Amino acid sequence: MNRLSGKGYAFFLPSVLIFFVFYYWPLLVNLGLSFFSWNMVSAKAKFVGISNYIAIIQSPEFYQVVGNTILFIVFLLVFNFILPYFYSYMMAHMLKYGKTIYRSLLFLPSLLSLAVASIIFLWIYNPMAGPVNEIVKMVGGTSPRWFKEPYIVLFSISSIIGWKVFGYNMILLLAAMVSVPREIIEAARLENASDWIIFKKIILPQTSSSAMYVFVITVVFGLQYVMVPVNMLTQGGPDQGSANLVYVIYQYAFVFYQTGKSAAYAMITMMLFTLFLGWRSRVADKKVYYEN
Amino acid sequence: MKINIKKELICHIFLIAAVIISLWPVVFMLSASFKELNQIFQSPLNPLPSSPTLENYMTVLGRFPIFDFIWNTFFIAFFVTFFKLTTSLLAGFAFVYYRFKGKELLFNSMLMTFFIPVTVLIMPNYLLISHVGLLNTPYGVMLTELADGMGIFLMRQAMRSIPKALLESAVLEGAGPIYLLRSVVFPLVRPSVIAIGIMFFINSWNEYFWPLLILKDKSQYTLSLALQMFISAEGGSEWGIAMAVAVLTSLPPLILYLFFQKFILNTFMQAGVKG
16 A cells, blocks of 8 residues: 555564564574573683584484474374364364354363463372372273373373363364355265265365464474473473473573573574474475465 | 264264363362362362362462462563554554565564574573563563564454455545554454454463563562462372462453453454464
């Protein structure tokens, strides 16, 4: 409409300022800090070149943390992408009655804070007398120490995020499912197409752009959400068994006071995230069907 | 459409299972907050307290500055919401109203902030906040959160749905951008403003990590940080009290949801349709 002129810049100024100072500038600060060794308190920081990066890549901890991150992603994708996807399909195209009530109820957990969720599940998974333990006992098993054993801890933590985010992601996907034109599906039904064929040939392609978005936020935000229960319940333990790439950045800065390593981890993580987002937009350009 | 009874039934079974799993922890939190401690341990699976008690809530009121926690949380959430809404409205409007070179680039770099993981930013931001002397104050928490990439995106989406002709005719009559935003655009996007505002408020109310770093003093704690105090007592002596605090923390978002359910669900759905 109008060309941007003097007054127009004022509309952008507040946001641009905030984003520059608190989002983009910190990335540069991190890049700088990653070449230094500094404990956050002493006045002097020592320049160490790329040795922070080398130390990280040579440490077994790095590979453990990357492994944890991958397992977290797998669990989170099951809880917060695959399950909500099928549920949203079921609600939009198979169910006749009760849609609105299911929608309202399933969304509810996403309103609670992760701190609240963590404390509830700390009790639910309590290995002495918690409800899950009671159920395990009823079927004759013994409950593991959910937050204290390697690998199991990744499942337990992911399940907290899974519980909280499932409904939210389902609503996002439901919006896409509902917008698939009914007539196409009806027409396919008249031709005696099975639910599976309808799902594969119509639903999947028509919802792919929203599905891609939910896939991305499941990974990008899931790994960040995980930090809250990890910090409250395990502090990354047992033996870094629940630390992921996002959490170690925090640990190195605020628990171990090694800002250089923290910054180097931040740069590595940022790079991996950027690669992931870049891969997404390439796939999106090629394969994804965009409505409108 | 003909209903296939068997299919419908299977769907309901799956959905009811999901509803039970989704609501059970909430019901559990509520019921445990009204239970005495030995009851929590004796019958963890029974949702009904056999002799409901307000003792946990009394203890919370008596032993902890709970009203300070509530006020601190509200103070931060209110101002964060106010400023995020203002900056998002202004920027969202400018993206619709102006055309200029590099618009897409500017928009994308604002939206990208939404995807930058917070921990990548927290150490430099912490150093900055500490440098300007705002550690341990609510302002230190708020300062980094005055603008929001997703908010700008959603505002622009809402404003795009206003017919172009309406805006153009107002401009032809000599309306300036500020008048246009205040008197034409704002009234039309008010439902989105309310919904986005609720989203901002709930997110800030629930926030944990950033306040954890900035607020060290117990008198400055928000509710989410206060919850942490009960976890150190992992022996399990404080479950009922912890659940009472958890209930108090969850009430405002749940009440907002109760009243604005349609608004909230619709905004969240919009956010997803166009990624």
